[in-house]
Amino acid sequence: MTELTVTSTADMGPMTVSVLSPRSDSTEFVLCAGSTAKTLSVEPGHYTIVARRPNGSRLHRSTVVGDGGASVSLSDTVGVTPNEFMEREFARGEVASSSGGAGAPLSGVFADALSQARLRRDGFTRRFDDNLAAPSSVVSPTDVDALSLSLWVLQGQAWVQIGRHRPREIAEVSDDFVKFRVPGWPVGIPGSYVLLAVGLIDEAGFGPIVCLPPFADPGGLTFVLEGVKVRVADRDATGQQRVPVALFSPGSRPMADLLASLATPYTLMAASIWDQVIPSLAPDAGGDVERTLAFLSDQGRHAEALVVAHYVLRFLPKRLPVAGTERLIDALPSVADGPIIAAWAWIQNRPELADDGEVNAAVSRLASRALNRPVSLFARTRTLIFEARHLLEPEEAGGSLWNQVAAFRRAGAAAGGLECFWGTAPDRPTFGIGDPGAVSDKSSREPQGRSAQ
Amino acid sequence: MTRVYRSPVAAKGLRVLIVGAGFYPDAATAEPGRPALTELTSVAPSALALAQALLTAWRGSLAMELSSIDLLLSDPGQPGGALWPGIGGAGEVAQGTPVDPPTLENVEQALRDVLVDAESDEGLFLFFCGHGFSRGDRYFVLSDFGQGIDPWSRTVNLSGLDLALRQCKPRTHWLFWDCCADIPSEILDALGSVGTSLIRARASALSGAIAAYGPLSRFGAASSPLGVQAFGLAGKPTRFAEMLLEALDGTGATKRQDGAWWVDHSGIQDAFQSYATRHPDLQDPEFYAFVTPFSSDAPQRMRFRRLPSAPSSVLLASSSPRRGGLKRAQICVLPQGALDEAQAVPGCEPRQPTTAVVRFALPPWETYTVKAIFGEETQTKSCFADLPLAEPAEFHVP
Numbered sequence: 001m002t003e004l005t006v007t008s009t010a011d012m013g014p015m016t017v018s019v020l021s022p023r024s025d026s027t028e029f030v031l032c033a034g035s036t037a038k039t040l041s042v043e044p045g046h047y048t049i050v051a052r053r054p055n056g057s058r059l060h061r062s063t064v065v066g067d068g069g070a071s072v073s074l075s076d077t078v079g080v081t082p083n084e085f086m087e088r089e090f091a092r093g094e095v096a097s098s099s100g101g102a103g104a105p106l107s108g109v110f111a112d113a114l115s116q117a118r119l120r121r122d123g124f125t126r127r128f129d130d131n132l133a134a135p136s137s138v139v140s141p142t143d144v145d146a147l148s149l150s151l152w153v154l155q156g157q158a159w160v161q162i163g164r165h166r167p168r169e170i171a172e173v174s175d176d177f178v179k180f181r182v183p184g185w186p187v188g189i190p191g192s193y194v195l196l197a198v199g200l201i202d203e204a205g206f207g208p209i210v211c212l213p214p215f216a217d218p219g220g221l222t223f224v225l226e227g228v229k230v231r232v233a234d235r236d237a238t239g240q241q242r243v244p245v246a247l248f249s250p251g252s253r254p255m256a257d258l259l260a261s262l263a264t265p266y267t268l269m270a271a272s273i274w275d276q277v278i279p280s281l282a283p284d285a286g287g288d289v290e291r292t293l294a295f296l297s298d299q300g301r302h303a304e305a306l307v308v309a310h311y312v313l314r315f316l317p318k319r320l321p322v323a324g325t326e327r328l329i330d331a332l333p334s335v336a337d338g339p340i341i342a343a344w345a346w347i348q349n350r351p352e353l354a355d356d357g358e359v360n361a362a363v364s365r366l367a368s369r370a371l372n373r374p375v376s377l378f379a380r381t382r383t384l385i386f387e388a389r390h391l392l393e394p395e396e397a398g399g400s401l402w403n404q405v406a407a408f409r410r411a412g413a414a415a416g417g418l419e420c421f422w423g424t425a426p427d428r429p430t431f432g433i434g435d436p437g438a439v440s441d442k443s444s445r446e447p448q449g450r451s452a453q
Numbered sequence: 454m455t456r457v458y459r460s461p462v463a464a465k466g467l468r469v470l471i472v473g474a475g476f477y478p479d480a481a482t483a484e485p486g487r488p489a490l491t492e493l494t495s496v497a498p499s500a501l502a503l504a505q506a507l508l509t510a511w512r513g514s515l516a517m518e519l520s521s522i523d524l525l526l527s528d529p530g531q532p533g534g535a536l537w538p539g540i541g542g543a544g545e546v547a548q549g550t551p552v553d554p555p556t557l558e559n560v561e562q563a564l565r566d567v568l569v570d571a572e573s574d575e576g577l578f579l580f581f582c583g584h585g586f587s588r589g590d591r592y593f594v595l596s597d598f599g600q601g602i603d604p605w606s607r608t609v610n611l612s613g614l615d616l617a618l619r620q621c622k623p624r625t626h627w628l629f630w631d632c633c634a635d636i637p638s639e640i641l642d643a644l645g646s647v648g649t650s651l652i653r654a655r656a657s658a659l660s661g662a663i664a665a666y667g668p669l670s671r672f673g674a675a676s677s678p679l680g681v682q683a684f685g686l687a688g689k690p691t692r693f694a695e696m697l698l699e700a701l702d703g704t705g706a707t708k709r710q711d712g713a714w715w716v717d718h719s720g721i722q723d724a725f726q727s728y729a730t731r732h733p734d735l736q737d738p739e740f741y742a743f744v745t746p747f748s749s750d751a752p753q754r755m756r757f758r759r760l761p762s763a764p765s766s767v768l769l770a771s772s773s774p775r776r777g778g779l780k781r782a783q784i785c786v787l788p789q790g791a792l793d794e795a796q797a798v799p800g801c802e803p804r805q806p807t808t809a810v811v812r813f814a815l816p817p818w819e820t821y822t823v824k825a826i827f828g829e830e831t832q833t834k835s836c837f838a839d840l841p842l843a844e845p846a847e848f849h850v851p
Contacts, residue, residue, distance in 0.1 A: 018708075020818050024818050026709060046820075048820065048837055056723075060837045062820055265722070265746050266722060266749035266750070315750060347656055347663070348660070355657075356655075356661070359657040360655065360656045362656075363656035390612070390654045391616075391654055391656040394646070397646075402589075406589035410587075
């Protein structure tokens with residue numbers, strides 16, 4: 001026997017790695033920020049290493065392992081990016097290296113969602129060409145200088161616009177990307193953060209708007225112009241996978257790994273990612289969810305705690321005790337994520353002594369609190385809220401606030417796991433200025449379904 | 454309800470409910486607040502192709518013994534009522550047995566029957582095919598749409614049904630919604646709640662089920678385009694059904710597990726996502742580019758069926774900067790490192806392509822040499838035959 005070592009870098013993000021042996025057996029493991037090397041005992045021979053990234057793209061390497069062993073570096077397969085300010089996103093596979101191939105320059109988005117959206121946009125536009133003029137919302141802005149970066153902050157319960165700038169004034173800009181540097185917020189000082197939203201909007205004030213969680217470490221929000229161009233012509237590229245309009249890179253690598261896993265429709269080996277990432281986020285928690293959440297909350301890292309809780313609720317729900325979510329509820333008092341996570345924790349792990357009435361009441365109370373808050377920070381939150389509606393009494397499940405949640409979901413877009421939607425302000429999801437019928441456009445006014453068989 | 458198959462041997466296993474609404478006799482014409490619905494000739498071929506595959510090619514290889522198949526079908530080709538075509542297996546109803554249409558009452562009854570006496574180690578497989586729409590949630594339009602005072606009551610809230618099923622005993626769910634999710638103007642005008650989820654979801658029941666029956670393995674995928682309507686193909690299975698059948702038939706096996714190739718939920722997703730790429734000759738690839746899971750967070754790989762032999766990897770060869778450049782070349786696939794065309798992999802012998810993208814089917818998990826001869830110049834590419842899609846071979850046209 002000899003040894004085969006596979007390495008990555010902390011910047012490459014979580015990867016499910018398969019090592020295929022000469023006998024066509026495979027060994028699977030995870031490499032991520034918490035663990036960037038793995039050594040296997042193997043027989044000498046020819047091996048292929050396949051690394052699957054959260055967006056579904058794959059890296060391939062082959063090697064011949066001799067008696068002295070071998071080492072394979074996955075980072076060697078990554079190449080060089082033409083946009084130096086996009087190095088981190090490039091290393092993570094979120095951005096392609098060249099403009100060749102469908103979907104470029106964003107081939108890294110899950111399952112080529114962007115190229116699929118472009119395919120369908122082209123078909124959609126063609127159909128309008130065959131008939132009448134396309135609605136204005138289909139016509140795409142192509143010049144970044146015609147767009148503005150708009151900034152809002154939450155004051156009390158209302159969003160207030162604090163600036164509107166040409167992208168080149170406050171961001172790094174290339175032909176494909178607009179990258180806005182997101183500040184970090186000092187931890188341990190109550191009230192030291194602001195809730196910020198950023199939109200890349202057109203002259204009419206319409207565009208994708210992203211809510212920024214107040215992470216302790218600075219990060220980068222990158223609008224992807226190809227995604228922005230798709231606009232309302234095709235917000236849903238694929239099922240529930242929205243058309244990507246932005247990428248988000250938290251400064252903390254472990255946090256980036258959790259968020260990348262959350263942002264994708266499916267993640268393999270989520271428990272392994274958790275086991276490897278958590279020690280660097282909460283060193284003394286021993287991987288225990290409640291202690292991890294307590295540690296992050298005590299440090300004032302409330303946005304980080306929400307990411308952890310979202311991750312556990314989605315992938316490891318049995319590990320999220322109700323007690324562990326209680327401190328999330330009001331840690332960020334304007335944010336809906338905490339109470340809705342707590343509501344679902346009651347469903348996943350009802351306290352032993354709680355009867356049915358208590359469970360129903362708790363879920364109703366917490367869903368109502370989430371519904372009445374003006375901000376959602378992460379993309380899963382409004383889906384969790386809307387799904388909870390089915391669990392409420394009919395009189396609780398009606399009302400304009402629910403319609404508002406539905407409107408946000410209809411206008412949704414993808415921004416690396418953050419809350420993102422098309423609209424004119426952080427509280428105004430819409431389908432296009434001057435074209436209120438864009439969503440029920442010409443084709444969708446026909447009887448729904450397959451009328452054009 | 455119509456139970457078209459009951460296993461003569463397995464009391465427990467995979468319980469299948471196929472609902473196909475292709476004929477809407479009460480909605481042939483529009484009325485205020487209610488659209489007319491076109492007949493869908495793709496529904497019956499989709500529903501029957503799935504039933505047939507389950508009862509024949511897949512039957513002996515499913516991860517869970519096939520326990521039952523319930524079918525509700527309305528077919529514009531059989532306006533007097535659909536009939537079971539007969540496949541000829543033990544446990545199946547007789548050929549020509551009438552199949553009930555998917556009315557509200559029939560679907561409610563069928564769901565009750567599918568769930569009765571189910572145990573936690575059993576599985577549910579639901580396939581709904583027909584018209585659909587979105588109004589916050591995802592909805593399926595039943596074949597008696599148009600009856601009654603409130604036409605929208607004859608619709609199933611699929612999102613609500615999905616949630617409510619999680620409080621039922623079977624802990625393995627395969628859910629496939631083959632219907633549109635666009636937003637017709639009539640539904641925007643409809644007041645109040647719309648449709649039924651068939652089962653009432655409760656927080657206490659959900660939490661009770663998780664505590665009593667254990668964690669859920671749940672995979673679901675839907676066809677949910679926005680603003681695009683044409684998904685069916687007249688008289689053939691829908692595009693979604695085409696993709697689903699292909700994935701379950703073998704393309705969804707991307708990993709050897711315990712010495713066998715298993716179609717699992719992860720592989721099915723890979724198959725969906727790569728479908729348009731693997732079939733470069735599609736006339737309308739944009740219509741195959743919409744499927745991703747709405748649920749895929751199973752605690753481990755959900756196995757659907759075991760393949761009798763290894764699946765094929767699809768390798769695509771193309772050229773740049775001119776896409777049609779390969780048409781001037783001789784191209785073949787060789788074992789890794791070989792250069793002599795006489796050693797070509799069977800089925801991949803030298804040929805002059807007639808298309809810009811050349812498709813090869815190869816044994817998986819091997820590295821191959823793809824060789825293209827442009828007159829005097831020979832180029833080779835080394836490609837690993839991953840599943841379901843190999844590394845592409847892109848040649849530079851001299």
